[in-house]
């Protein structure tokens with residue numbers, strides 16, 4: 128089965144990941160929404176078009192990103208250029224396999240990705256799936272956030288499936304109440320929300336994954352699938368409800384992109400006709416391989432489709 132283009136919207140950065148050798152860092156290009164697009168590109172057959180919507184600068188690293196997208200088969204038509212700004216940088220630190228991030232992204236070009244309503248509308252026109260995250264929202268100024276959510280709502284009304292990963296990053300937000308309010312406003316325009324239970328418990332106080340499902344459904348989401356590390360995965364919504372148990376566990380080398388790759392695995396499996404429990408198992412299997420390797424984009428995890 129093939130369909131309309133898949134558009135992922137957000138910020139990609141230069142990534143520094145530990146090489147394993149003291150003082151040596153590996154340079155890559157990554158960012159949550161790009162990671163999901165990258166895994167989707169490799170999981171889906173070439174008949175599918177996977178596109179990225181972002182804003183970059185004119186310098187060397189911005190060009191490297193655009194070249195990277197082209198080399199990876201990701202459509203960069205909707206990556207616009209900002210003559211004044213550059214792309215951001217982040218570094219991964221690892222402690223017992225669990226990742227944390229340092230960011231240099233306050234002035235990045237991607238902060239302007241929703242400034243031009245016509246460009247945003249053109250990017251979304253005809254998209255089968257529009258994918259974005261709480262990080263996409265967190266980097267935007269308030270006017271950009273409102274513009275993006277409005278454009279996604281319009282796209283949803285026009286038949287695009289809107290998919291949202293809350294990906295809570297408090298450092299990107301002025302304060303926690305603003306983050307929580309904006310995340311729920313975004314979930315309200317989403318057909319599918321893919322939260323991670325640890326984050327949701329921490330910031331929304333959800334007692335269990337079922338509470339996360341119920342909260343997002345009450346806000347207007349169509350379907351919710353709650354990622355839970357290696358624990359059972361709860362889902363609910365208009366496509367069905369249930370619990371997927373007995374997922375194999377992995378000792379991680381680097382958990383970066385566990386959630387992003389899960390999202391891609393899930394969407395690709397659903398597009399391939401899998402039911403929700405089967406799609407969850409396929410997504411989990413992919414993220415298990417991803418966390419056995421360093422960095423966000425793990426070529427070993429996915430042969431190119």
Ligand SMILES: O=C(O)C(=O)C[C@H](O)[C@H](O)COP(=O)(O)O
Pocket residue numbers: 157158159160162217228262294296382383384385386387388423
């Ligand atoms: O934090 C950001 O802005 C990034 O985009 C860096 C990372 O590549 C993703 O955040 C990884 O996402 P997880 O799947 O949650 O590990």
